[in-house]
Amino acid sequence: MAIRLAGDFDISYAHDMAILRNHGQWVMLIVFLTGLFALPFVADGKTLGLLNIIGISIIAAHGLNILLGYTGQISLGQAAFMAVGAYTTAVLMKYGVAFWFALPISGVVGGIIGLLFGLPSLRIKGFYLAMATLSAQIIIPWFFRNVRVDIFGGTPGLTIAPPRLGELVFNTQETMYFPIMLTVVVCTLVAKNIARTRLGRALIAIRDNDLAAEVLGIEQFSYKLRAFFISAFYAGLAGSLWAVYARSINPEQFSLLNSVWYLGMVIVGGMGSALGPILGASFIRILEESTVQLAPALSKMFPQAAAGMLAALGPLVFGLVLALFLIFEPRGLAHRWELLKAAWRLRPFAH
């Protein structure tokens, strides 16, 4: 049960159900958002680059969290659905559609493809479903590599013109930061809203007890498909942003390993919490960046292993972190954060 500060009472159901329950939280949110959007004016391009990558990862992880964390359906295809979003944006922009329209369309196209690959969830669960979604991860990159090379560009992929808004060209880390972070904020709010309303309860009901959910009138199949759609919709948005951020896409960028990284983010962050994907994606991406920074120094220390250091270090550390989280904190960073908050409010007492 959440522990509240003294004097924090509910005066209506609307108040009880609100995310922000008092003035202090409103102030914190406004300060945070102001800080978030003021950052490009003070931070350097390198930091912003990392934040942009984190932002895109957060969106994809939010989507996967809705499917895995709330609905309990495992998917190994998140990177493939990102590819669908990225290629949709690239192709639409090639034919003159503005990015601002291509972005939501990419989400919808990603969602529809995700829904198709979610169809096996009617019959199968768990490990077998993971294998079925793995087919998305194999088929989709193959499709973009081998089908209609004139449209999708084959193995070398496609290059994308930067998005424009009037005179403004979004071609730097600073400028791309705004559309990415705006999408992150909206996606986070939507994820939180889904979690606290009818739709989210239906999804969690299916995760926790699918038979009881049926008895209580929740049609499993329809809601599983919705979860697949929403999950891949988020992936589509993330892919679309990635396309205009990287400005060059190819099928190699959306490999199975990437899907596993997104799974890792959701697990490390904490499944079934709207905060989880934010913490998980940030943690994993910062970890990845640190290994890149650390690799040269380590190469000097261990010259005999220097050759593969950069390539091996990232996956090694990622695997280790994932294993440690699964053993010591399977509920992820979000749970740790809740414990920390409770401890802070209860201080100086232990309980």
Next chain:
Amino acid sequence: MTPNSVSTPPLLQAENLHLFFGGLSALVNVSFQVRPGEILALIGPNGAGKTSALNCLNGFYRPQKGHILFANHDLTRTPTHQISRLGIARTFQNIALYTGMTALDNLMAARHIRMNQSMFASALYFGAAQREEIAHRRVVEEIIDFLEIEHIRKATVGALPYGLRKRVELGRALALEPRLLLLDEPMAGMNVEEKEDMARFILDIHERRQMTLLLVEHDMGLVMDIAQRVVVLDFGVKIAEGTPSEIKANPAVIKAYLGEAEHK
């Protein structure tokens, strides 16, 4: 209300149910009626087919022969998720709550069929979805109040003790506002005090909320106290039906429960 009057049509009618699992017969030619406004108990020794009968009403099992008529629908052909919309709710022998949710959310989840916000309204929250959530929160809070579980409203149900979980599950079934409530061993594994509480809730539900109840229970004393009619199953066959006093005196029932004397 006169639950035993013959003139009112039954609320639910199970006719000649046959249910087999391979060579094992779980139900053989079982027929019974649930009359509007009554408390009907379904009793029998272990493995008599009580829960199997409930599972047929829910659409978990599809009997090979026979029909179950409820509100002009044949439940043996209705998908499980539609049966709740017709007005049937149920609790489970082994508690089937959504363990990761709070008690409040468990009850709110049962309002699913009474709500009609779309996916997009849910995603936006502000406006229509918020109004609907609040309206249904009021209904749910009334049930929370009725079952005296205010203090655990925001506790995750997975962490609650057994007796309270049983109560939350009853609350979840009530939140559906069903016409017929199926209770599968609501008192199993409870101490005397908890049983008395549960009996009080069941009688209150029946009287104040005007609900029809079908109860599967092992505790004979309790069944005889609260049920108006009793149906007895043994090895999948209906061996008796009647008022509690008739059942107590029925030789076939005594034989099924206590065995037969060897020499008479």
